[in-house]
Amino acid sequence: xxxxxxxxxxxxxxxxxxxxxxxxxxxxxxxxxxxxxxxxxxxxxxxxxxxxxxxxxxxxxxxx
Numbered sequence: 219x220x221x222x223x224x225x226x227x228x229x230x231x232x233x234x235x236x237x238x239x240x241x242x243x244x245x246x247x248x249x250x251x252x253x254x255x256x257x258x259x260x261x262x263x264x265x266x267x268x269x270x271x272x273x274x275x276x277x278x279x280x281x282x
Contacts, residue, residue: 221258
């Protein structure tokens, strides 16, 4: 699936309610779209295998 498809899934109200409970739908949709794009950039991914059921991204702690 292209990253755009992952972003589109993140705009469904029920998905947002499950992924980000208590967050307003519009805010959650924007946050999930941005997070998917950022994770794809950081991982140099252009698509996600359809066998993935969940995408989890975690920011690395900076090594200062």
